[in-house]
Amino acid sequence: MHPFADLLNFIELHETKLDYVVCCGDISDRADPAGTQYSWRWLNRIKDATSAERLLIVSGNHDLDSRHQHNKFDARGMLQSLTPQYPLTETELADKYWARNFVILDDTDYRILLINTSAYHGTAEEYMHGRISDRTSQAIEQELDSMGHRNLNIAICHHHPVKFGSFDNQDNSEIRGAEKLLSILDDGPYGDWVFLHGHRHFPDILYAQGGARSPIIFSAGSFSATLHDEISSRTNNQFYIIDLEIDPDAGTGVQATFEAWDWIPNVGIQTPNSKNAGLPNVGGFGNRSGGIEMASQIAEFYDSADERFIEWDELCSAIPQIRYLMPRDLRVCLRSLRETHDFKIHTDEDSGQIAQLGKKK
Numbered sequence: 001m002h003p004f005a006d007l008l009n010f011i012e013l014h015e016t017k018l019d020y021v022v023c024c025g026d027i028s029d030r031a032d033p034a035g036t037q038y039s040w041r042w043l044n045r046i047k048d049a050t051s052a053e054r055l056l057i058v059s060g061n062h063d064l065d066s067r068h069q070h071n072k073f074d075a076r077g078m079l080q081s082l083t084p085q086y087p088l089t090e091t092e093l094a095d096k097y098w099a100r101n102f103v104i105l106d107d108t109d110y111r112i113l114l115i116n117t118s119a120y121h122g123t124a125e126e127y128m129h130g131r132i133s134d135r136t137s138q139a140i141e142q143e144l145d146s147m148g149h150r151n152l153n154i155a156i157c158h159h160h161p162v163k164f165g166s167f168d169n170q171d172n173s174e175i176r177g178a179e180k181l182l183s184i185l186d187d188g189p190y191g192d193w194v195f196l197h198g199h200r201h202f203p204d205i206l207y208a209q210g211g212a213r214s215p216i217i218f219s220a221g222s223f224s225a226t227l228h229d230e231i232s233s234r235t236n237n238q239f240y241i242i243d244l245e246i247d248p249d250a251g252t253g254v255q256a257t258f259e260a261w262d263w264i265p266n267v268g269i270q271t272p273n274s275k276n277a278g279l280p281n282v283g284g285f286g287n288r289s290g291g292i293e294m295a296s297q298i299a300e301f302y303d304s305a306d307e308r309f310i311e312w313d314e315l316c317s318a319i320p321q322i323r324y325l326m327p328r329d330l331r332v333c334l335r336s337l338r339e340t341h342d343f344k345i346h347t348d349e350d351s352g353q354i355a356q357l358g359k360k361k
Helices: 003-014 033-049 075-080 091-100 134-147 178-187 291-305 312-318 320-324 327-339
Strands: 020-023 054-057 102-106 110-115 152-156 193-197 204-207 216-219 237-245 255-264 268-270 282-285 309-311 344-347 354-358
Touching: 003 033, 003 255, 003 268, 020 033, 033 054, 033 075, 075 091, 091 102, 102 134, 110 134, 134 178, 204 327, 255 320, 282 320, 291 309, 291 312, 291 320, 291 327, 291 354, 309 312, 312 320, 312 354, 327 344
Parallel strands: 020 054, 110 152, 152 193, 193 216
Antiparallel strands: 102 110, 204 216, 237 255, 255 268, 255 282, 309 354, 344 354
């Protein structure tokens, strides 16, 4: 019944070491001070336990709008009084996040853009959606222009930049103004982008609108929320370990693999169930060739191997790009293998992970 304690035990058991711990916002309910302080302490414990360089956090709608129930209308001031300093320990960077609604952390091979999509919460009906103003997008563009190209770019925000039409047609809480920023990132000479966001409680990976190298959007599920019925019937609470690769010579753009883990009350942390619609225990993203093309490559390799069955791990070693198919493209690949190439695919009943494939010869 204690998600943070379970996560700390998981980290110790697996000896998990990370470069960054990322939280996409909403660390309490309606900016409750006690809940915010409690979660903030635990997030920093997780950061220390993983030897992470930084805890990267952005503000959610519940962090910056109390519905006027707490904080005497000053949820922002409550966040600014947290220890260690929120959202970044350096005062200059924290002040920039609050003053300009974004901050960029720049490194040699990569950079990280933190965006406060809840910056206007606390007034009118702003709590109903996210927002990136034109002024903020222009300021981000100017700063990126001064920095130039990086091999990897990571943007972190709370709200989703594109509408989840296939999940909830009634939801209108996406970021107002996101189209302009996505266009800037897609058109600019900055390198490939990955967008990490929360808010929707529903995990998914997709590509934003744009060109061939449009930003990859990673929608993180909630870590320990009480999920309402529509979502809880389709996914559990999840957390992720993402391995983003930086290879300037590969010419393949952003490529990554991830692990997903469920946290369930009264159960604890476990491998995602195959009947669950959240992200699978093992997956990837960045391979933009598509599932049908990968199915053809797999069929060609199978024919050349002259074996009745091939283990999935063996196949991924022979064709590494399989590992970087996003889950929806992998589903297309498997369907093409079954229907077009006459394969039979064996999966583990509990985890849903692919074990081996083959066909009668």
